[in-house]
Amino acid sequence: MIDLKFLRENPEVVRASQRGRFEDETIVDKALVSDENRRIAINEFEALRAEQNTLSKLVASAKGDEKTALLENSKALAMKVKEADAKRTELEDATKNLVMQLSNVLDPAAPIGKEEDFVVLEHVGAPRTFDFVARDHVELGKLLGAIDTERGAKVAGSRSYYLTGSGAMLEFALVNYAIASALKAGFTPVIPPVLVNPPAMEGTGFLGQAAENVYHLEKDDVYLVGTSEVPLAAFHMDEVLPAEKLPIRYAGYSSCFRREAGTYGKDTRGIIRVHQFDKVEMFSFCHPDQAIEEHKRLLQWEKDFLNAMEIPYRVIDVASGDLGSSANRKFDIEAWIPTQNAYREVTSTSNCTEFQARRLNIRYKDADGTKAVATLNGTLVAIPRMIVAILENHQNADGTVNIPAALRPFLNKDRFELV
RNA sequence: GGAGGAUUCGCAUAGCGGCCGAGUGCGCACGCUUGGAAAGCGUGUAUAGGGCAACCUAUCGAGGGUUCAAAUCCCUCAUCCUCCGCCA
Numbered sequence: 184m185i186d187l188k189f190l191r192e193n194p195e196v197v198r199a200s201q202r203g204r205f206e207d208e209t210i211v212d213k214a215l216v217s218d219e220n221r222r223i224a225i226n227e228f229e230a231l232r233a234e235q236n237t238l239s240k241l242v243a244s245a246k247g248d249e250k251t252a253l254l255e256n257s258k259a260l261a262m263k264v265k266e267a268d269a270k271r272t273e274l275e276d277a278t279k280n281l282v283m284q285l286s287n288v289l290d291p292a293a294p295i296g297k298e299e300d301f302v303v304l305e306h307v308g309a310p311r312t313f314d315f316v317a318r319d320h321v322e323l324g325k326l327l328g329a330i331d332t333e334r335g336a337k338v339a340g341s342r343s344y345y346l347t348g349s350g351a352m353l354e355f356a357l358v359n360y361a362i363a364s365a366l367k368a369g370f371t372p373v374i375p376p377v378l379v380n381p382p383a384m385e386g387t388g389f390l391g392q393a394a395e396n397v398y399h400l401e402k403d404d405v406y407l408v409g410t411s412e413v414p415l416a417a418f419h420m421d422e423v424l425p426a427e428k429l430p431i432r433y434a435g436y437s438s439c440f441r442r443e444a445g446t447y448g449k450d451t452r453g454i455i456r457v458h459q460f461d462k463v464e465m466f467s468f469c470h471p472d473q474a475i476e477e478h479k480r481l482l483q484w485e486k487d488f489l490n491a492m493e494i495p496y497r498v499i500d501v502a503s504g505d506l507g508s509s510a511n512r513k514f515d516i517e518a519w520i521p522t523q524n525a526y527r528e529v530t531s532t533s534n535c536t537e538f539q540a541r542r543l544n545i546r547y548k549d550a551d552g553t554k555a556v557a558t559l560n561g562t563l564v565a566i567p568r569m570i571v572a573i574l575e576n577h578q579n580a581d582g583t584v585n586i587p588a589a590l591r592p593f594l595n596k597d598r599f600e601l602v
Numbered sequence: 603g604g605a606g607g608a609u610u611c612g613c614a615u616a617g618c619g620g621c622c623g624a625g626u627g628c629g630c631a632c633g634c635u636u637g638g639a640a641a642g643c644g645u646g647u648a649u650a651g652g653g654c655a656a657c658c659u660a661u662c663g664a665g666g667g668u669u670c671a672a673a674u675c676c677c678u679c680a681u682c683c684u685c686c687g688c689c690a
Contacts, residue, residue, distance in 0.1 A: 225652055229659045236659090239671045243620040257670030275651095423649090553649075 184541045185285050186555075187278075190214060200289045203503040205297070207284075214281035221274040228267040235260050287538040290475075290512035293503050300502040301515075307486065308495030310519045315580040319522040320571040321453045324350060326582040328602035330454060330570070341451070342443060342458045344567075349599045353573070354461060354566050356593035358436060361463040361488065361564045365434035368484055370465060373435045375414035378405045383417035386543040388509040395444045411435030412560045415466035419545045424556060426549035430469035430477055434563060437462065454567040455527065463563040470547065471537055474557035478534040481561035482514050485530045488563055491589035494572045495519040497526050509535040518572040529568045532561030 190197055194211050201208040238260060242253050289295075294302045324330025329350030335343035346354055362372050384390050384406045389397055398407040408414060415435045424431065439462050450456035465484060469477045482498070489496050501513040510533035517526035537555035540546070547556045577585040584599040591597050 222652065225659080229652065232660085233658060235670080239620070242670055254670055259670095261670060 184283055185288060185538065186541065187218060187282060189288075190282065190285070191218065197285060197288055200287075201285065203289050203293075203295045204286055204506065205504045206286055210281055210284050214278065214285065217274065217278040217281050221271075221278045224267070224271040224274045228264070228271040231260065231264045231267050235264050283542075286506075286508040287511045287536060289503050289506070290534065292500075293506065293512045294500055295504075296502040297504040298502060301499040301505070302502075304498040304500050304514070306495075306497045307490070308493075308519070310495050311521065311576060313521065317521045317575065318578060318582060319453065320574045323574045323578055323582060323584060324454075324570075326601050327574075327584065327599050329353065329574070329599065332453065339458075342456060344454050344457060346566075346570075348602065350570065352594060353570055353590075353599075356590045357564050357566060357569055358461070358463060359593045360491070360590055362434060362436065364484070364488065364491075365463065365465065365563060368432075370432045370434035373411075373415060373418075373433045375411050375418070375435050375437055377408050377411075377414070377437050377440070379408055379413055379417065380405055383413055383420065384408075386420060387413045387416045387539060388507070388542065389413060391508055393507070396442050398440050398442055407440035408437070409441045410439050410462065410560075411437040411464045412466060415464065415560075416539055416545075416558055417543060419468060420543045422545060423553055424468060424545070424547045426470065426547045429547055429556065430467050430473065432468075433466045435464045435466060437464075439565075453571065455571060457567055460565060460567045462565045465532075465561045465563050467559045468540075468545065468547075468556045469559065471555070471557045474534050474536055474559060477557070477559050478512065478514070478532060481532045481559055482516075484563065485516050485532060485561055489516055489518065489529070491587065492569065492573060493587045494576050496529070501531075507533060509533065509538050511536050511538070518568070519576065520571065521575050527568070527571075529565060529572060530562035532559070534559050 185197065190211070194215060198208045198211045201211065235257070238253065238257050242250060242257060245253050294300055318326070321330065321332060324332075327350070328348040329346065331345040331347055332343075335345050365372060378400070381390075381404060384397065389406075389409065393409070397409060399405075400407070406413075412435075414437070415433050418433070419431075438459055440459050441457075443456055443458060446456060454460075465481055467477050467481065486496075486498070496516050496518045499515050499517060501515055506513050513531060513533045515528050515532075516530045518529040519525075520527045535558045537557055539558045540555040545556050545558070546553045573587065574584050577587065579585065579598075582601055586594055586597050586599065588597075
């Protein structure tokens with residue numbers, strides 16, 4: 184949720200931001216009108232209530248005829264208060280509904296445009312040239328006994344898979360390496376709930392434009408999270424954090440669930456796009472003044488991970504039209520996938536500024552008062568996509584796959600062999 | 603799943619339907635005292651909204667209701683604790 188005061192004082196900035204996202208800018212003016220009416224209603228209600236409070240006190244001390252007369256007045260006033268209260272509540276809800284529809288105000292540095300208008304910030308490493316015909320991860324997964332998509336489909340439907348043998352071991356190694364690096368960087372490791380209630384899901388902004396990608400268990404009214412960003416952000420819901428403790432950083436390891444509705448034709452082969460996967464996610468609560476710096480740090484930790492996996496990649500500055508509603512800027516890292524002859528997204532880091540914290544009511548307290556914190560998130564490693572990148576980039580002519588040096592201590596070998 | 607009990611200011615507690623936004627203790631902050639510290643004494647110690655401001659309004663787990671008036675009465679829900687059943 185954006186700040187109502189900011190909206191009142193800078194409506195043109197918010198309009199421009201909405202335009203940059205290709206979202207409805209008329210909400211801005213609707214919200215402003217609604218807010219004006221809301222404040223009028225608040226004044227009316229509060230004036231009436233103040234009168235009622237005074238009258239009530241008189242009733243308490245009056246007696247006899249005087250009391251009867253006062254009670255008559257109070258009764259009439261009570262009706263008016265009730266009406267004014269209802270009107271106020273209605274306008275407050277209406278205003279909030281409108282303001283909630285506004286996305287976070289874009290960082291002026293974010294490139295303006297649609298999905299394809301991203302800006303490439305840098306390339307790291309060069310795509311490998313093969314002196315044999317490279318196999319894709321599905322084929323390699325089969326040869327190594329690492330990935331079983333056929334049985335996945337048999338048991339759980341499309342976009343499902345088993346990680347077996349080397350595949351399972353590779354996940355453990357990736358997670359262990361990720362958590363070890365996160366610990367070194369000062370993160371608190373967390374294993375969060377993946378089943379969350381509506382306030383947590385709503386507060387993190389996943390019930391808006393992303394709602395159709397979320398699994399909802401109707402009978403119990405709980406949601407399966409699509410990322411541990413949700414339980415990590417909601418961890419401090421309704422709390423006031425001491426300013427001197429910021430930034431507070433968590434590394435959450437969890438399964439992630441995505442319906443992938445509306446992606447029917449996309450990435451049907453392999454494990455690039457699946458309904459369930461495991462991920463280590465970085466999450467940071469920091470001082471708003473520190474958010475841009477913190478965002479850079481998250482990106483650096485993501486790059487460090489890719490570097491350690493010895494995978495060529497590029498970093499993109501995601502265009503305004505492709506940002507989530509909570510993010511004011513987003514950097515994606517795209518790994519080189521040889522058999523697709525393309526860079527594909529493997530990690531993503533977003534600066535949500537105070538947008539998410541305002542919804543979740545997470546604040547910090549310092550000498551100046553109590554204000555919303557900034558929240559940021561970034562993928563340290565999303566397992567299946569990283570497995571794809573490793574298998575494809577480090578494959579040998581015979582189908583075996585070299586293990587990056589950083590992972591060898593966790594696997595006690597330097598190559599995945601054929602089964 | 604069944605039966606009881608609880609939920610008040612950072613923590614612990616008090617609280618007859620009007621004098622309770624709320625007392626007390628602890629904690630914390632500032633001041634006094636002291637050679638320094640402790641103790642002692644004094645003062646202060648929530649959040650949000652509206653208003654230029656004085657100030658006003660709201661909040662005693664959440665939401666409804668009764669009443670001129672609700673922390674206090676009624677209903678629903680949530681969470682926690684204890685006991686029973688089931689269980690990885």
